[in-house]
Amino acid sequence: MKDIQQPGASNTVAIVGAGLVGAGWAVVYARAGLKVKVFDANPEITRKSIPLIEGQLAGLHRHGLIEEDPATILSRITTASTLAEAVEGVTYVQESVLERVDVKRQLMIDLDAIASPDLIVGSSTSGIPGSAFALGLSLSPRILIVHPVNPPYLVPVVELVPSPETSAATVEFAETLMKAVGQTVVHVRKEVEGFVLNRLQAVLLREAWALVDEGVASCEDIDKTVRDGLGWRWSFMGPFETIDLNAPGGVADYAVRLGPLYQRIAASRQHEQPWDETLIKQVETQRREHLEHGDLESRRAWRDERLMAFAAARRSTHPEG
Structure with missing residues (x-):
């Protein structure tokens, strides 16, 4: 160009x-x-x-x-x-x-x-x-x-x-x-705080912090769930296509089968609950067990190298993006 x-x-x-x-x-x-x-x-x-x-x-x-x-x-x-x-x-x-x-x-x-x-x-x-x-x-x-x-x-x-x-x-x-x-x-056709990407991310992060707070899973196991589970599909398709393919009859079938479960999960949360000081300290402690503070910069460089490798692989299999 x-x-x-x-x-x-x-x-x-x-x-x-x-x-x-x-x-x-x-x-x-x-x-x-x-x-x-x-x-x-x-x-x-x-x-x-x-x-x-x-x-x-x-x-x-x-x-x-x-x-x-x-x-x-x-x-x-x-x-x-x-x-x-x-x-x-x-x-x-x-x-x-x-x-x-x-x-x-x-x-x-x-x-x-x-x-x-x-x-x-x-x-x-x-x-x-x-x-x-x-x-x-x-x-x-x-x-x-x-x-x-x-x-x-x-x-x-x-x-x-x-x-x-x-x-x-x-x-x-x-x-x-x-x-x-x-x-x-x-x-994004209407002004809304956080736009689309960060509103989607906010929902996942809200649940991730809550699961740690309740002792359901550690930070590392939650990261594994996304990294080695959800992230595999999300690296090349979005949430609507994901569920469209996850039920025999497509997205409408999925909504009938699993919609009530997701509604119950959403209703179980008090979304106004903040990430309080105690919870933040707990998450910080868990993360520092896996990555020392002084290694953050080198880990960012590692992340970017992985993204570059992924971009190169994606370009070879999806030349049109």
């Missing part, structure tokens, strides 16, 4: 917020042939982002997931010292700043003051609706949620969530861009 396929669009994008998510997005865009300008209000984070990206590209090359030399892709990525420098001459900004309403709101105000008339902003927020920080500005019709899974250069799904003021043209642009850079687009 050499250009964003949209009339008048620049082939340069800006990343604002250069942490793990922002750096991952930089890889997505540069890998697709776009130029990328990276900016963070903390210059130290901006500085650290380039070595991080360099390591990510080396891993992708090692697993055959990029054809170009990593140095060539890295050469498309530059850093900016100011927000104005980052957004100058770009059509699209990927916002990846702290997951706080006040921080995101202030950034939108700052962007509104310097944005060109065609600038579009995609927010990487994990669950905050755009209406919480993106309304009432001249820029508002050109802001939407573009929520990735971390790391976005390995896990392709991205949720597009418009605010009540987002224009249809903005959603169309974002969809075109995401598909062009190799992401899988999910349209």
Whole structure:
């Protein structure tokens, strides 16, 4: 991909917020042939982002997931010292700043003051609706949620969530861009906290914490259940297709057979119960028995290597994604 396929669009994008998510997005865009300008209000984070990206590209090359030399892709990525420098001459900004309403709101105000008339902003927020920080500005019709899974250069799904003021043209642009850079687009058609992915994840996590709290199973055995059970099917099909194939007569048959069981399970929970301090300490203790705190970073690198191997295998068996 050499250009964003949209009339008048620049082939340069800006990343604002250069942490793990922002750096991952930089890889997505540069890998697709776009130029990328990276900016963070903390210059130290901006500085650290380039070595991080360099390591990510080396891993992708090692697993055959990029054809170009990593140095060539890295050469498309530059850093900016100011927000104005980052957004100058770009059509699209990927916002990846702290997951706080006040921080995101202030950034939108700052962007509104310097944005060109065609600038579009995609927010990487994990669950905050755009209406919480993106309304009432001249820029508002050109802001939407573009929520990735971390790391976005390995896990392709991205949720597009418009605010009540987002224009249809903005959603169309974002969809075109995401598909062009190799992401899988999910349209979230109504604003809801957590969107689709994290609401699904929240239900599983709620039950996982409750099972530990009640002494039903350990953290490790719950992880095994997902890793060596549910995850096998979920790695290539979703929950509706899973149950559609799990009853002789398909999904309607499954609903008749097992719907009452799931209703009873759901009704058994008091979902307002928080993860309290005692429970968090219990889970933390169990996890540290399997992974010391000092090994978290190396385990993240191990995770990414496994994801790269999985992506390479998936590409060979599912070339169309």
